[in-house]
Amino acid sequence: MPSDPSGSARQSGRSRLNTASALLCLCMFASGACGIILEYIQASLASMILGNAFEQWAMVIGLMMFWMGFGSLIQAGISKERLIHAFIGIEIALALAGGYSPTLTYLSYGYTSHYSLVLYFFVSVIGILIGLEIPVIIRINNDFSKELSTNLGNILSADYIGSLAGALVYVFILLRFFPITEAAFLTSGMNFFLALITFVYFTRKQIIRRNIPLLVIMAATCAAVIFGYMNNRRWQISNEQALYDDPIVYSKTSQYQHIVITHFKPLDEIRLFLNGNLQLCSTDEARYHESLVHPAMSLAQSRNRVLILGGGDGCALREVLKYPDVDQITLVDLDPAMTKLATTHPLLSRLNNHAFDNARVTTLTGPGISPGDFRQVYQASSDRKRKSADSGYMVETRHVAEVRVMNLDADKFLEQVNGVWDVIIVDMPDPSTPELTKLYSKEFYLKVRHRLAKNGIASVQSTSPYLAKESYLCIGRTLTAAGFFILPYHENVPSFGDWGWFLCSRKDWNKDLGKQQITELEFTVPTRFLTPEVFRRELVFGKDMNQSRHTEINTLLFPVLLSYYNHESWLLE
CATH class of the missing domain: 3.40.50.150 (Vaccinia Virus protein VP39)
Structure with missing residues (x-):
């Protein structure tokens, strides 16, 4: 029986299309998880810095949703030929903005009176970038999906499921075992990984060309994220010290609160702070x-x-x-x-x-x-004494x-x-x-x-x-x-x-x-x-x-x- 070259080509094409679509759905799942974690990190920052968790969570989530809508609008200006590059750029920007936003916001809190502007600036930037993600991926996946309904169903369901996964990771892992600055860099590392696998896959399939400037930017981003992760705890201590009059001798975030102890040795004065609020002074x-x-x-x-x-x-x-x-x-x-x-x-x-x-x-x-x-x-008492069998005292x-x-x-x-x-x-x-x-x-x-x-x-x-x-x-x-x-x-x-x-x-x-x-x-x-x-x-x-x-x-x-x-x-x- 003669071979069918055209049939093999069609099979190869469908395989490539299915692989690309699966990759994009996986990217959407991961970006949905990262997006919700970054939203929670910004809301947690606002609550810790500005107080009143009810209001700050509502304000931050509402503001981010607004800027997500704005991001969905401006994506229409991205040409079809630049969509994959745009997605890689969005993930790189999220890696940098999401990773460094808690550290820079905390720095502004210690040294300026305009920290709320810095906080809401990062909320807005991250909101715009998250708003760009979904429509850009949908447009990319449109070339690898037979029908619009299938495209929308796959991408949106991956985003929503990823959001649930991100919420679970934030509540049960990041919030319990990592400082908020470190959680941000871990999340930004995932954003960078999405950019990297997207770049590698589509260049290997020759859907996009190798781009030396983009490679340089990605290498610099990778170095910046790793550098931030390695140094975030040291920066946190340095930035935090600016918030307290006396030297910090203990600082740790538990599952429920941030605990700080300061000690002014000349007066032997000990102070305990919970979430930045003084609880006692010796x-x-x-x-x-x-x-x-x-x-x-x-x-x-x-x-x-x-x-x-x-x-x-x-x-x-x-x-x-x-x-x-x-x-x-x-x-x-x-x-x-x-x-x-x-x-x-x-x-x-x-x-x-x-x-x-x-x-x-x-x-x-x-x-x-x-x-x-x-x-x-x-408790020891001086009223009556008895001899200890162990020590003789x-x-x-x-x-x-x-x-x-x-x-x-x-x-x-x-x-x-x-x-x-x-x-x-x-x-x-x-x-x-x-x-x-x-x-x-x-x-x-x-x-x-x-x-x-x-x-x-x-x-x-x-x-x-x-x-x-x-x-x-x-x-x-x-x-x-x-x-x-x-x-x-x-x-x-x-x-x-x-x-x-x-x-x-x-x-x-x-x-x-x-x-x-x-x-x-x-x-x-x-x-x-x-x-x-x-x-x-x-x-x-x-x-x-x-x-x-x-x-x-x-x-x-x-x-x-x-x-x-x-x-x-x-x-x-």
Whole structure:
């Protein structure tokens, strides 16, 4: 039977067309994944730098979608002959802009007052480039696809599936294990790889000609991406130092937050920052933690069982451990990196008096809470001495408390746990993000009340009644709406300014508890700052400080506190 050269040629042509189309679909899948990751990186940057995650994520995604539409329009100006070169150029530009945007934005944040313009510039550029990608690939694939519907279906489905894959990679890999600057360079490396395989394939098939200038540009881009990846952590430390007055001795991004410790050696001053916000300063943290802990501990009828929500730095735990009649302490903090740091870092563990040293630490990732065992914590005492069999030294130890540390979301913990506590201390960061605002909601405080013993006392960190007045008063209204009787008080903490808390009870302070109990209050444990007289002074407010034109409370479906905190607070600074 004679051979059919024309049939072989047609078969070869179809094979080449199918290979090219498959390659373009693969490129679209990868570019869809990279595109969504770059969008998330820009939104995360905006949230960390400008605050208010709700607004910044909406603004960044909305702005990027707008510029993507603009990019889809201007692609019409690209001639058919230049489409493949244009796609390679788009991926090269995305590799450079996407890779270096976090580093350059962070640099501008440390050294200029126009960092928001830099941030939105990169958002716009990346949006335009992503908007160019899809129509350009569709137009290229049009030569390798029989029908327009098949072309559109293949390319768009690859983009959408790639977007899901990118979201999963960002949430479960990049966000957990890499700094945001390094995640950007890893993503940009994939963009460059798309440019490279496209160039290699289409030049080998002689669909485009070898282009020496383009090769030089690609080599330079590859070098720039590798150079950025190798140096991004060093640049991050250098850029970050400009944001802090004192030398940084620790900087790491955990799964949940960015943690920084600074140390000013001449004064031995230690500062802890979470996501750029000061959490404590060693020179005056006693004012904060003693005011948070000791009024509640002293006014409670019983303090056998104590629950600390938040407080991963260990300083609140340090104060609770001073009470010899406390039997059990449960500390619930979401971030295991924070409690581990408070246990192992020499500066932070010294500050919290090694409060975590013998605590039982449980990291929970599943839906349930198992009771588990408590580990006994002992503290040295000079009252009585006994001879140690191991060392021969005279050492006396007495039982202080049984401590358990649980790395779990506080809201989920309260929802699933059984039992009640005599004292509950809520030591959460300020409500600057949606995740934190949830922990100041009526729904959350109802769970706190449900876990508070009938005669128990809760103490709630409540931001500044002066610099964040409406936020402070909203927290008070929300606590009242959850069924608490509240007692507001405040103290000057020089690092923060005027700071406020609420004591919360299931009984009326003016009836069941009465003012006499506060009048006769005494602290039975050593303190550095707080005295009964100082606490009674903390209960006094100026007559305008508890007045507000607002009546809203903070709930999950109406998180008004987030708006108060980010728009009506800190305007007096």
